[in-house]
Amino acid sequence: ADPDPVEDFCVAAPGAGASNASMAFPFLPCKPASTVVPDDFFFAGHARAASTDNPFGVGVTPGNVDAFPGLNTLGISINRVDLAPGGVNPLHSHPRSAELVHVEAGEMLVGFVSTDGKFYSKVVREGESFVIPRGMLHFQYNAGTAAARAMTVFNSQLPGVVIAAQSLFGADPEIPDAVLAKSFQVDGDTIKLLKSKFRNG
Numbered sequence: 001a002d003p004d005p006v007e008d009f010c011v012a013a014p015g016a017g018a019s020n021a022s023m024a025f026p027f028l029p030c031k032p033a034s035t036v037v038p039d040d041f042f043f044a045g046h047a048r049a050a051s052t053d054n055p056f057g058v059g060v061t062p063g064n065v066d067a068f069p070g071l072n073t074l075g076i077s078i079n080r081v082d083l084a085p086g087g088v089n090p091l092h093s094h095p096r097s098a099e100l101v102h103v104e105a106g107e108m109l110v111g112f113v114s115t116d117g118k119f120y121s122k123v124v125r126e127g128e129s130f131v132i133p134r135g136m137l138h139f140q141y142n143a144g145t146a147a148a149r150a151m152t153v154f155n156s157q158l159p160g161v162v163i164a165a166q167s168l169f170g171a172d173p174e175i176p177d178a179v180l181a182k183s184f185q186v187d188g189d190t191i192k193l194l195k196s197k198f199r200n201g
């Protein structure tokens with residue numbers, strides 16, 4: 001989903017953050033090609049699991065251009081997703097990318113909802129893959145009794161993520177209770193309960 005590169009590579013300059021990109025210049029500034037070394041094309045950040053010791057039981061380690069500057073202009077990125085038994089990578093979407101979920105250990109229920117409201121899901125086991133079309137709300141859930149691990153691969157150097165519950169109930173400043181209550185067809189107390197779980201961490 002990203003624009004095509006115009007050079008072999010453009011390793012992001014040190015300190016260049018995604019916030020420096022603009023519509024006119026979608027990529028990060030490159031460091032001088034003469035200073036590029038093999039380590040610029042190497043990423044060791046997925047050798048270990050992120051902690052799953054949180055209410056969701058999930059650990060996601062991003063491997064986007066911010067973590068892995070060598071990806072700049074290449075139109076790809078990769079995350080590692082670890083799920084404790086019963087853990088969920090909660091419903092979210094990526095505005096700029098499709099996602100290929102490749103399960104490396106254990107098994108995960110992986111699912112997404114299409115724009116016409118149809119729910120597509122599969123139990124995906126070790127060595128198997130499932131694809132999430134760009135922008136669709138999706139999750140991974142570990143219904144098993146062992147830890148599960150997947151690598152998720154994107155056709156964007158910076159897929160972006162909108163986490164549904166966090167965006168709706170943890171927005172800063174907050175979305176008015178009346179808007180959420182009417183949108184979800186529930187009362188204000190229900191919204192207050194949900195906000196209590198997602199606001200201020």
Ligand code: GLV
Nearest residue numbers: 060079081089152
């Ligand atoms: C999984 O859905 C991920 O976004 O890494």
Ligand code: MN
Nearest residue numbers: 092094099138
């Ligand atoms: Mn995802």
